[in-house]
Amino acid sequence: MRQSFFCKKINMKCTLCGREKFNIVKKRIRDSHVHSVVTCKKCGLVQLSPRPSLKKEQEFYDKNLQSKNILSPTDIKTITLNSLHDTNRRADFVGKHCNKKSHILDIGSGDGLFLKEMEGRGYNITGLEVSKERRETSKKVAKAKVLDINLLKDQPPADFKKFDGVTLIHVLEHIIDPVLFLQNIAKNFLKKDGSIIIEVPNLDDLLVVENKQYDAFYWQRGHVFYFNKKTLTQVVKKGGFLIKSFEYVQRYGLENFMHWQVKGKPQIDKPTFQIEGEYKWLEDYYKSYLCKIGKSDTMIIVIKP
Ligand SMILES: [Zn+2]
Numbered sequence: 109m110r111q112s113f114f115c116k117k118i119n120m121k122c123t124l125c126g127r128e129k130f131n132i133v134k135k136r137i138r139d140s141h142v143h144s145v146v147t148c149k150k151c152g153l154v155q156l157s158p159r160p161s162l163k164k165e166q167e168f169y170d171k172n173l174q175s176k177n178i179l180s181p182t183d184i185k186t187i188t189l190n191s192l193h194d195t196n197r198r199a200d201f202v203g204k205h206c207n208k209k210s211h212i213l214d215i216g217s218g219d220g221l222f223l224k225e226m227e228g229r230g231y232n233i234t235g236l237e238v239s240k241e242r243r244e245t246s247k248k249v250a251k252a253k254v255l256d257i258n259l260l261k262d263q264p265p266a267d268f269k270k271f272d273g274v275t276l277i278h279v280l281e282h283i284i285d286p287v288l289f290l291q292n293i294a295k296n297f298l299k300k301d302g303s304i305i306i307e308v309p310n311l312d313d314l315l316v317v318e319n320k321q322y323d324a325f326y327w328q329r330g331h332v333f334y335f336n337k338k339t340l341t342q343v344v345k346k347g348g349f350l351i352k353s354f355e356y357v358q359r360y361g362l363e364n365f366m367h368w369q370v371k372g373k374p375q376i377d378k379p380t381f382q383i384e385g386e387y388k389w390l391e392d393y394y395k396s397y398l399c400k401i402g403k404s405d406t407m408i409i410v411i412k413p
Pocket of ligand 1: 122123124125126127148149150151152153
């Protein structure tokens with residue numbers, strides 16, 4: 109009897125390779141006691157177990173439980189300040205891949221901060237957000253229209269105009285079927301010569317490996333998949349996509365790293381994650397080094413059908 113307690117049966121198929129055998133990575137995660145994290149024995153894709161249903165996911169996001177469960181700030185002023193650097197970096201990146209005449213769809217547009225920034229820069233952008241609570245916030249933040257379409261089950265309207273570019277910023281790791289999701293984007297939302305820009309967390313993040321407290325904090329109910337370069341590449345290839353570019357990005361700075369090392373918690377009291385001024389070289393070195401060795405916290409891949 110004791111053994112069955114420890115060997116929880118995993119009744120699921122790997123999204124990537126279809127195999128049903130997994131090793132446990134994390135028995136417990138920080139915001140759910142019914143979920144664990146496992147890795148596929150064949151392809152190495154790291155995934156949440158059990159995988160949530162579409163219905164469960166809708167409830168989870170309608171109530172904005174992802175942010176609430178992990179105690180992320182939910183007031184828009186704090187979120188705006190905390191994400192200022194990221195929002196600008198992303199807008200710069202998208203600007204390199206899409207010209208101002210292109211029509212962009214930001215899937216998982218959340219509170220609308222990226223929509224607002226892109227509008228300010230003169231882009232034609234539309235949002236798509238499944239969370240009711242976040243669509244309401246977005247209306248107050250940006251002018252952009254925000255669609256309410258679930259890409260795993262809904263079809264766009266018949267007269268729907270396709271987009272030149274689609275952005276998925278910290279979205280793919282939340283999707284219960286990422287391959288089908290990307291294929292549906294290509295089929296229904298993207299022009300034939302369009303690109304999809306995907307930003308996701310990097311599982312090979314040095315802090316996850318090196319810092320015990322961060323490791324306990326890292327795994328969360330909202331993330332159905334945890335990708336590294338190898339598994340992210342496999343997922344987009346399985347979807348039938350070509351890779352235009354791949355790069356590592358380090359979002360969080362040295363101060364955040366020191367907080368974890370010294371205090372065992374993130375730096376949330378001070379919204380700027382960057383060291384500026386005389387010590388900027390240190391920050392730049394830290395970030396570029398992590399990117400060079402592939403152990404940054406973030407990855408960006410640009411793909412086309
Ligand atoms: Zn697999």
